Structure formats: C-alpha cells, structure tokens
Amino acid sequence: xxxxxxxxxxxxxxxxxxxxxPLLWVLRDHLHLVGTKFGCAVGACGACTVHMNGMAMxxxxxxxxxxxxxxxxxxxxxxxxxxxxxxxxxxxxxxxQCGYCQTGQIMAAAALLKQKPNxxxxxxxxxxxxxxxxxxxxxxxxxxxxxxxxxxxx
Amino acid sequence: MENKTSRRSFLKxxxxxxxxxxxxxxxxxxxxxxxxxxxxxxxxxxxxxxGFIKILPDNQIKILSPNPEFGQNVMxxxxxxxxxxxxxxxxxxxxxMGDYDTPRFKSQFTGGSQSIRSAWGPLRKAGATAKWMLLxxxxxxxxxxxxxxxxxxxxxxxxxxxxxxxxxxxAEAASKLPVPSNPVLKKSxxxxxxxxxxxxxxxxxxxxxxxxxxxxxxxEGMLIAMAIHPxxxxxxxxxxxxxxxxxxxxxxxxxxxxxxxKGYERAGFDTRTFNHLxxxxxxSTWEVINARKKVVAQWEPIVETKEMVTNFGRxxxxxxxxxxxxxxxxxxxxxxxxxxxxxxxLRKDGDPEAAFATAKKVIEKTYSAPFxxxxxxxxxxxxxxxxxxxxxxxxxxQIPDMMKQNIVANLDVPADKIxxxxxxxxxxxxxxxYGHYIIEAGLISKKMKAPVKxxxxxxxxxxxxxxxxxxxxxxxxxxxxxxxxxxxxxxxxGIPEHxxxxxxxxxxxxxxxxxxxxxLPSNITIGAFRAPRSNFIASAEQSFLDELAxxxxxxxxxxxxxxxxxxxxxxxxKNNEYDAARYIGVLELVKEKSKWTATPKGTHxxxxxxxxxxxxxAHVVDVSMKSGQPVIEQVVSVLDCGIVVNPxxxxxxxxxxxxxGIGNSLFGGLKFDxxxxxxxxxxxxRMIRMKEAPKKIDVHFVQNxxxxxxxxxxxxxPIFAALANALYKATxxxxxxxxxxxxxxxxx
Numbered sequence: 027x028x029x030x031x032x033x034x035x036x037x038x039x040x041x042x043x044x045x046x047x048p049l050l051w052v053l054r055d056h057l058h059l060v061g062t063k064f065g066c067a068v069g070a071c072g073a074c075t076v077h078m079n080g081m082a083m084x085x086x087x088x089x090x091x092x093x094x095x096x097x098x099x100x101x102x103x104x105x106x107x108x109x110x111x112x113x114x115x116x117x118x119x120x121x122x123q124c125g126y127c128q129t130g131q132i133m134a135a136a137a138l139l140k141q142k143p144n145x146x147x148x149x150x151x152x153x154x155x156x157x158x159x160x161x162x163x164x165x166x167x168x169x170x171x172x173x174x175x176x177x178x179x180x
Numbered sequence: 181m182e183n184k185t186s187r188r189s190f191l192k193x194x195x196x197x198x199x200x201x202x203x204x205x206x207x208x209x210x211x212x213x214x215x216x217x218x219x220x221x222x223x224x225x226x227x228x229x230x231g232f233i234k235i236l237p238d239n240q241i242k243i244l245s246p247n248p249e250f251g252q253n254v255m256x257x258x259x260x261x262x263x264x265x266x267x268x269x270x271x272x273x274x275x276x277m278g279d280y281d282t283p284r285f286k287s288q289f290t291g292g293s294q295s296i297r298s299a300w301g302p303l304r305k306a307g308a309t310a311k312w313m314l315l316x317x318x319x320x321x322x323x324x325x326x327x328x329x330x331x332x333x334x335x336x337x338x339x340x341x342x343x344x345x346x347x348x349x350x351a352e353a354a355s356k357l358p359v360p361s362n363p364v365l366k367k368s369x370x371x372x373x374x375x376x377x378x379x380x381x382x383x384x385x386x387x388x389x390x391x392x393x394x395x396x397x398x399x400e401g402m403l404i405a406m407a408i409h410p411x412x413x414x415x416x417x418x419x420x421x422x423x424x425x426x427x428x429x430x431x432x433x434x435x436x437x438x439x440x441x442k443g444y445e446r447a448g449f450d451t452r453t454f455n456h457l458x459x460x461x462x463x464s465t466w467e468v469i470n471a472r473k474k475v476v477a478q479w480e481p482i483v484e485t486k487e488m489v490t491n492f493g494r495x496x497x498x499x500x501x502x503x504x505x506x507x508x509x510x511x512x513x514x515x516x517x518x519x520x521x522x523x524x525x526l527r528k529d530g531d532p533e534a535a536f537a538t539a540k541k542v543i544e545k546t547y548s549a550p551f552x553x554x555x556x557x558x559x560x561x562x563x564x565x566x567x568x569x570x571x572x573x574x575x576x577x578q579i580p581d582m583m584k585q586n587i588v589a590n591l592d593v594p595a596d597k598i599x600x601x602x603x604x605x606x607x608x609x610x611x612x613x614y615g616h617y618i619i620e621a622g623l624i625s626k627k628m629k630a631p632v633k634x635x636x637x638x639x640x641x642x643x644x645x646x647x648x649x650x651x652x653x654x655x656x657x658x659x660x661x662x663x664x665x666x667x668x669x670x671x672x673x674g675i676p677e678h679x680x681x682x683x684x685x686x687x688x689x690x691x692x693x694x695x696x697x698x699x700l701p702s703n704i705t706i707g708a709f710r711a712p713r714s715n716f717i718a719s720a721e722q723s724f725l726d727e728l729a730x731x732x733x734x735x736x737x738x739x740x741x742x743x744x745x746x747x748x749x750x751x752x753x754k755n756n757e758y759d760a761a762r763y764i765g766v767l768e769l770v771k772e773k774s775k776w777t778a779t780p781k782g783t784h785x786x787x788x789x790x791x792x793x794x795x796x797x798a799h800v801v802d803v804s805m806k807s808g809q810p811v812i813e814q815v816v817s818v819l820d821c822g823i824v825v826n827p828x829x830x831x832x833x834x835x836x837x838x839x840x841g842i843g844n845s846l847f848g849g850l851k852f853d854x855x856x857x858x859x860x861x862x863x864x865x866r867m868i869r870m871k872e873a874p875k876k877i878d879v880h881f882v883q884n885x886x887x888x889x890x891x892x893x894x895x896x897x898p899i900f901a902a903l904a905n906a907l908y909k910a911t912x913x914x915x916x917x918x919x920x921x922x923x924x925x926x927x928x
Binding site for chain 1: 869
C-alpha cells in the first residue's frame with residue numbers, strides 16, 4: 027500500500043492503495059467515479075477511456091502510481107453540466123443504445139477532436155477503433171463526432 | 181379499505197388511508213380479479229393512478245416504465261404509449277424505471293422482441309383509462325356532460341364555459357371514480373406522439389457517466405466478490421486450498437458455494453451453470469482479483485447426468501448432460517457425421533422422395549456456424565443484500581419474474597421478501613435472461629451477512645457463458661429438366677439443438693418439401709442469443725435461395741417474390757407461419773430503395789430477407805474489396821414491424837442489428853479445446869469495430885396501420901446472408917461456414 031495524491035477533474039484526492047492498482051479501479055472503487063467503465067481489463071475495448079494530460083488513455087492499463095501527479099480527466103469532469111460539444115452531439119444524434127460503452131467513446135472522441143478538430147471519416151475510423159460498441163452504434167458515433175466538430179467551429 | 185375491482189376491467193381501484201386512491205394495473209385483460217395493491221409508494225402528496233402513472237398536485241407527471249432496459253429504448257417508447265392516450269406534454273413527464281414488481285406490472289419481460297408488441301394495447305388503455313377518469317372528475321365538478329370536455333397537455337378543458345383544470349388538481353377526485361371498462365382509444369391518425377421521434381429519456385445521464393448500471397452500484401460497507409469456476413466445460417471442483425488467498429490484503433473470506441441445491445428442478449431460464457464455485461470476497465475489486473490468483477484448486481471430470489427441466493411451466497423435459505471434454509474440431513466432425521444419418525421428420529409436404537428420385541439435377545449445400553459468446557459490454561454482475569427482513573438485489577435481468585422460484589428455492593427467501601431494482605443493462609442480447617448470477621450473489625451475501633457485489637471479469641463472462649449453439653444445416657433442391665424446382669429438403673442439427681424452422685418460408689412455396697432435425701447433447705451451456713435459431717437458419721436459407729436463383733438464371737429478389745406469390749395464392753401445407761404479402765412488401769421496398777438494378781460502380785451487392793418475431797426484414801448490402809478485405813459501403817434496410825412508435829430509436833435498433841450481424845458473420849466464433857474456451861478476452865476474440873462498420877446504413881419502415889410487432893431481433897438474422905451474397909458477387913466464392921473471414925482468407 028502507498029499513499030499518493032491523484033489529480034482528477036481538477037480536484038486532488040489522497041488515496042492509500044497498492045501502487046500497481048489500475049487507475050480504473052481506483053476511480054471506480056475508491057473515488058466512486060463510476061462513469062469510467064470496466065469492460066475487459068486488457069486495453070482491448072476502450073470502455074475505461076479517460077484523459078491523461080488531455081490524451082486518451084485506457085485506465086485499465088495505467089497503474090495508479092503512473093497516474094499520480096498527472097492531470098486526469100474522467101467523463102464526470104469532461105464538462106460542468108454534461109454539455110461538452112461531444113456530449114451535446116451524442117444527445118442530438120441520440121447515439122446510445124445500452125449506453126455502457128458510450129462514456130469511453132465520448133472520452134476518446136473528445137481527445138480526437140483536440141488533436142484533429144476536423145477529422146475525416148478515416149481519421150475517426152482509425153482513432154475510434156480501440157473502442158468497441160456491442161450494440162453497434164458506430165455509424166451514429168461517426169456522425170456525432172462530425173457534428174461535434176461543426177459545433178466547435180461555430 | 182374498499183375494493184372496487186371490476187371483474188372485467190383491467191385497471192382496479194382501491195382507497196388508501198390518508199386520502200387518494202390507488203389504481204392497480206393488470207397487464208392482460210384477465211377475467212380473474214387481481215389482489216388489492218399494496219401501500220402506495222413515494223411522497224404522501226402523490227396520487228398514484230395505476231401502477232404506471234403518478235400525478236402530482238402541481239401537475240408534474242411521472243410514468244414508471246415496467247420493462248427492463250438494455251438498450252432497446254423501451255424506457256422511452258413504452259411511456260410514450262401511455263402519454264399518447266393520457267394527453268400530456270411529453271416534455272413535462274419524467275420517466276423512471278419501475279422496480280421488480282411483476283404482481284403489479286404483470287409482464288416485466290424484455291426479450292423475444294415482445295416489449296412494444298405486448299404493451300401496445302394495455303399501456304395505451306392505461307393512459308386512456310386515466311384520461312377518462314380525469315375527464316369524468318372534471319365533469320362531476322363542473323356539472324357538465326363529459327362529452328363537452330377535452331383533454332390536452334395535462335389539462336381538462338370545458339370550452340363552452342372557458343373553464344380549465346389541471347390533471348394535478350383533478351387527480352385525487354378522479355381516483356375515487358369507478359374504473360371504466362373499455363375506454364376509447366385514439367385512432368392512429370390522431371396520434372401526436374406515437375410515430376414522432378423522441379429522444380432517449382436516459383440520454384443525459386448516459387453521456388454524463390451517471391451511475392446507471394449494476395456494475396456501478398455501491399453502498400456503504402459493500403464487499404466485492406468474484407467466483408472461480410472450472411477451467412473447462414466437463415470439469416467440476418474437487419478441492420481447493422485458500423490459505424494463501426486468505427492472507428492477501430483486503431480479503432474477507434474464501435469459500436465454496438453450490439448455486440442450485442441438489443434436486444432443484446430447473447425451469448425456463450435457469451441455465452445449467454457451473455454449480456460448484458469457489459468465491460473470493462474482499463474490500464475492493466483489485467484486492468479480490470489478486471487474491472483470486474492465489475487460490476489453488478483441484479478439478480475433476482464430471483459424470484454424465486440426466487435431469488428434468490420444466491420448460492416455462494408447460495412441460496417437463498429430460499436433459500442429458502454428457503461427460504467429456506469437448507473440442508470444436510470434433511464437434512464439426514460429429515455434426516457432419518450426423519448429417520448423414522436418419523433424423524426426426526419435422527414437416528413433410530407432398531412426396532419429396534419421389535421428386536428427388538426423378539430430379540434432373542440436385543443442388544445441395546451445407547452451412548455451419550460456431551458457438552457465439554454474447555460479450556455484452558458490461559460483464560455479468562449482481563448486487564445482493566440478504567437480511568432477515570428482505571432479500572434485496574440490484575440486478576441486470578431481462579425477465580425478473582422467472583427468477584422468483586429460483587430465489588425462493590435456492591436462497592430460502594419467501595417470495596414476498598424479494599426486492600429487486602432493475603438496473604439499466606449494459607447489453608443483453610439474451611444473455612441476461614439467465615440469472616444464475618442473482619443466486620450466486622445472494623448466496624455470497626447470505627454467508628457474509630453483508631451487502632455484496634458479484635463481478636465477473638471479462639474472462640469469467642466469456643468462459644462461463646450461455647452461448648449461441650453451434651449449428652449445421654443442409655439445403656437440397658431438386659430441379660427438373662426445365663430448371664423448375666420440384667422439391668426442397670432441409671436437414672439441420674446442432675449442439676445441442678437444431679435451428680430448422682420447418683413452418684417458415686420456403687415451406688408453403690413448394691409442393692414437395694421435407695424438413696428434418698436432430699440434436700447432439702453437450703455439456704457446454706447454451707441459451708438465447710438475439711433471434712435464437714433464426715440467426716443461423718436465415719443465413720443458410722437466404723444464401724441457398726441466392727445460389728438457387730443464380731443457378732436457374734433468375735434475379736434473386738424476383739425469384740423470392742415469385743416463390744412468395746405462390747405461397748400467397750396457393751400455399752402448400754397448413755402451418756405456414758408467415759404472411760407472404762408482408763414478406764413480398766419488404767422485398768419490393770428494398771428493391772426500390774436500394775435502386776437494386778443500379779449497383780454503384782466498384783461495389784457488389786447481395787440481398788436477403790427474413791421473417792421472425794412477427795416482423796419482416798430485408799437488406800441490400802454493398803461491399804467493395806480493399807486489399808482482399810471487404811469494405812461495407814452501404815446497407816439499405818427495410819423493416820415491416822407494423823406501426824413504429826419511436827422512429828429514430830427504431831432506426832438505431834436496425835442499424836445496430838446490421839452492425840451486429842456483419843460483425844458476427846465475419847468474425848464471430850468461440851472455439852473449444854478439450855472443454856476450454858480458447859479465446860478468453862477481447863484481445864483474443866474479434867468483434868466488429870468502427871473501421872469495419874458500414875459507411876452508411878439507410879433504414880426504411882413499411883408504412884402501415886398494423887399493430888406493432890417485433891423489432892429488436894428481426895433485422896438481425898437476414899444480414900448474415902445479405903453479406904454472404906454480396907461477398908459472392910465480390911469474390912466469386914460462396915460463403916458456407918461462419919465466420920466468413922476464415923473462408924475469405926483461406927488460400928485458394
């Protein structure tokens with residue numbers, strides 16, 4: 027066990043956990059930030075995607091010790107009121123079916139738009155292929171990312 | 181307490197202490213009076229109109245959605261049915277998921293594409309009944325005939341005297357009135373909500389990452405539990421040593437549980453499970469994951485058993501669970517061998533043997549598909565807290581009431597002490613009809629005397645699954661000298677069930693027809709998977725018809741329509757399940773919408789259509805080939821599911837089915853090696869991803885006034901064959917064995 031400070035959504039949390047604990051479980055079990063989802067724990071599905079210093083990161087693959095002192099953003103901190111352009115686009119297009127993967131999809135999409143404000147379909151396909159949606163909402167996700175990109179331009 | 185239950189009404193009313201009334205809702209128009217409702221829930225100033233509708237004095241209206249939600253959007257579409265008839269402003273309504281309360285909701289069933297179909301009458305009637313009572317209450321108050329009143333936006337209006345009153349103000353008086361037995365429902369031309377797209381009521385919570393799923397549920401003092409099941413099907417626990425595991429940090433206990441008691445007679449959706457499990461319980465997920473690795477277990481082979489299973493209370497069946505360690509390659513050998521042996525006749529029309537004997541040419545093709553894991557994005561989980569007062573669960577479960585007798589029998593909890601919150605499910609697809617995990621979580625909570633959340637890792641979820649069975653089928657057609665098809669023979673088998681739907685198309689279109697089936701018992705657990713059996717048989721049948729059309733030089737759509745016209749005008753046999761006219765309808769519309777004869781340059785198209793779950797679906801798939809791999813350029817989908825309640829959500833469902841079907845037909849397949857699942861996580865098992873998804877999906881619904889039929893499943897089965905037929909055009913190769921990617925990458 028080790029005491030460490032975590033910066034999550036601009037707040038500092040002090041946790042006392044095994045330093046090897048994946049950030050995913052610290053977020054969910056210790057900080058009660060359950061918007062970051064558990065899907066596979068091997069970095070293959072993207073349900074656990076968060077931002078570390080603005081970059082998309084699979085939190086199941088990140089030991090908490092490596093996340094300490096970094097700027098972590100989870101879905102709960104993406105926007106104050108759930109109104110980040112990507113979240114708004116997701117609601118406009120009504121993307122979700124079961125919804126379980128969508129927070130990971132939204133975090134990945136927000137990171138993509140930070141890097142590429144005007145992504146092409148191919149950019150989206152490449153960047154988003156680390157996130158699985160079992161319900162098959164991919165066509166809507168693509169549309170929503172374009173819509174969020176347009177929203178941000180205005 | 182006064183009970184004004186009318187024998188003929190499907191709503192019942194009873195007064196409650198503290199004023200107001202409670203109206204209970206009976207899902208089916210049962211002739212038997214149901215028992216009086218329990219005490220009202222919620223704040224004192226709520227007036228509960230039926231089990232589904234609450235109206236606040238300030239005219240806020242809350243509708244409880246009865247059916248479990250796993251992404252088919254019934255939490256939006258079911259309340260729409262009530263709101264349509266109740267005449268309330270949809271934007272002012274709040275919708276909540278109802279808890280498990282089947283005595284009140286009667287049918288809390290999500291599965292079989294039945295939600296909208298079975299709710300269409302009752303929920304509209306519930307809304308209409310409440311509206312009628314509110315109108316009557318206003319009529320009494322103002323002393324005017326009810327016919328002079330109108331209802332709109334949660335308000336009763338008397339135009340002649342310019343008086344209005346909100347539902348909130350009338351609710352208490354309304355609830356004291358007798359329940360009308362047959363309120364008049366609106367005509368579909370009068371609908372102003374049904375048929376207009378409404379957004380997912382839980383959308384804002386989903387995109388904000390709010391706690392909605394069982395996996396997210398947490399309470400003070402909650403423990404985390406994980407189970408260890410045998411490493412292979414055909415094995416069971418012999419003994420284990422938990423000394424080291426118990427010493428690990430944060431660990432509370434390690435013990436074993438028997439899920440179902442000895443002699444427990446399984447019913448309906450009680451899947452056979454790995455019944456004897458080791459359980460590790462601790463403070464946090466990571467600690468339990470680590471301690472679990474320290475458990476040393478010995479396993480031993482199972483012996484063959486026979487057990488009686490009650491099939492939905494209707495009949496008892498003996499099930500054989502064979503011993504042995506099964507492997508996929510042996511399965512295939514065995515299935516091919518059994519295809520050559522005698523099978524059970526499921527249906528016979530005319531004299532197929534004679535027709536085949538005189539045939540000039542016989543076309544015979546065999547199709548197969550492997551086991552499939554559901555791989556819901558949310559792995560299996562369940563929260564349980566069993567105390568002397570009650571058994572409380574937060575459960576992702578498609579059919580909660582099916583679990584009642586199981587909970588009573590295996591957790592020794594009286595039925596009236598079961599409380600269950602129905603969490604939003606991170607995908608279902610049939611997997612969450614099988615609630616063995618509810619019993620597992622309950623047993624662990626009982627032993628720990630604490631609130632417990634049971635979590636399956638992805639490996640647990642994939643290796644302790646309730647898989648889609650493995651199937652095989654051979655289609656045979658007899659042709660005469662003029663290329664007329666004079667007989668059809670379908671013979672199918674599977675592990676442990678066959679997928680032949682003997683009374684579906686093309687039955688009815690051929691004078692000589694034979695359908696046969698056989699089963700091979702297995703110790704691998706299987707269950708419902710989106711459009712059970714249909715999801716395989718459609719892929720074979722629709723590929724075969726395509727090949728037949730090609731062989732006799734006919735356009736594949738025209739060929740199907742021709743057969744369906746025959747089945748419509750002079751159907752062969754008695755039990756044909758489908759409506760040939762609606763079948764023709766989807767084919768004609770998909771032909772028009774896809775501009776069938778104008779294949780876009782550089783692409784190759786395939787078509788397929790199917791009927792299941794009371795609905796009709798057809799797809800045209802366009803593929804192009806890039807570096808030998810298919811790119812899905814476009815899918816045009818046509819559905820006839822009757823009236824569409826929430827069109828945009830319905831489109832989403834069809835799009836999802838298309839993607840799901842393309843993914844499973846191209847990549848899906850779970851393999852077994854001596855009982856061991858060989859792909860245990862998503863880095864070893866290929867699922868469709870964004871870059872493989874179609875570039876465009878164009879969905880159309882047949883416009884008609886038929887009461888809604890199924891939607892979640894029907895668009896799924898025909899996509900497999902539409903893709904196979906497009907791939908044939910693209911490659912010149914027919915695709916008989918799933919997953920197609922293996923066939924595609926096979927060196928010629």
